[in-house]
Amino acid sequence: MSSSVIEVQQALGDLPGWRHADDPRPAIARSLAFADFNAAWGFMNRVALKAETMDHHPEWSNVYNRVEVLLTTHDAGGVTQKDLDLARFIDSIAGDAK
Ligand code: H2B
Numbered sequence: 001m002s003s004s005v006i007e008v009q010q011a012l013g014d015l016p017g018w019r020h021a022d023d024p025r026p027a028i029a030r031s032l033a034f035a036d037f038n039a040a041w042g043f044m045n046r047v048a049l050k051a052e053t054m055d056h057h058p059e060w061s062n063v064y065n066r067v068e069v070l071l072t073t074h075d076a077g078g079v080t081q082k083d084l085d086l087a088r089f090i091d092s093i094a095g096d097a098k
Contacts, residue, residue, distance in 0.1 A: 005078035015087055023059065026079050027072035028087060032097040034065045043067060043093065050089050056082040067097075 008020045011028060021029035034040040040062055047069075051057045059070040069090060071083040 003073070003076065003080040003082060005073075005076050006080060006084070008079050011079055011084055015084070015091070017091065018087055021070055023070055023072045025072050025074075025077050027059075027070050028079055028083060029068070029070045030087070030090065032067045032069065032094055034067070034097050037064050039095075039097075040065050040067050043095075043097070046093050047086075047090060051086065054082065054086060056086055058086065 005026070008026050008028060012018055012020060015028065018028045018030045021027045032040075032043070034043060044060070044062060044067060047058060047060075056073070059072070061068045071086055072078065073080040073082055
C-alpha cells in the first residue's frame, strides 16, 4: 500500500533547495554539484543504499560532478511522505554540494 499524495507546493515550503517538477506526475527535484566525480559517486552510493532500505528509489542522472535527483512515488502518482523522507536524507548527506 502506498501513502497518500501531498501537495507539492506545501511540501516545498519545508525543503529549501528543492523545486517542483513534473515527471510527468508531480515530483520534487534537486540539482547538486560536488567537488568532483568521486564525491558525486560517493553521495550516490549512500543514497542508493538508503533507497534500497526504504524500497523507495530516486530517478536521477550523473554527469561528472553533477547529480540531478527527481523524487516521486510511482504507485501513488505524485509526491508522498516517502519522497519527503528521502529528500531530507539527501539534504543530510549532501555536505557542501551546491
Ligand atoms: N520508488 C519510487 N520512487 N516509487 C515507487 O512507487 C516505488 C519505488 N515502488 N521503488 C517500489 C520500488 C515498488 O516498485 C516495489 C515493488 O516495492
